């Protein structure tokens with residue numbers, strides 16, 4: 001007769017020391033708590049982006065305080081400011097240089113839609129050149145709005161089917 005291993009059964013000595021989860025949940029947990037932003041500061045919104053790292057707002061609470069100016073070490077581009085046609089190819093190139101998976105936050109009216117600059121020089125939204133995951137309204141948005149966008153992005157990443165994407169990559 002086969003008997004269950006008492007070391008592994010319910011009420012055993014190791015009960016409470018085992019955590020069962022899905023692979024997706026584990027991967028997404030790691031990703032959401034270690035997003036390293038690529039600060040694409042292009043105009044005045046970048047000042048609010050800087051403020052979010054200060055002690056009053058403390059983006060470190062979300063594990064996202066490591067702002068890398070190297071695209072290869074960043075996975076979340078924060079486009080903060082007006083995207084001109086002159087800068088657009090640079091923004092696209094830096095986005096392409098970031099390793100996957102990667103996400104984008106369009107911070108402020110200018111990055112999201114061109115804002116008040118309906119002019120020959122301004123791209124009418126950074127989503128014309130790169131995919132945007134979360135848009136932040138405002139001119140400029142307050143640092144809290146950027147933190148809210150970060151939490152929204154974390155919520156989105158938590159629902160991703162990461163493991164199957166890794167297998168099919």
Ligand code: SF4
Pocket residue numbers: 043044045046080081082107108109110111115138139140141
């Ligand atoms: S949205 Fe407003 S604050 Fe932000 S870059 Fe445009 S003009 Fe400046």
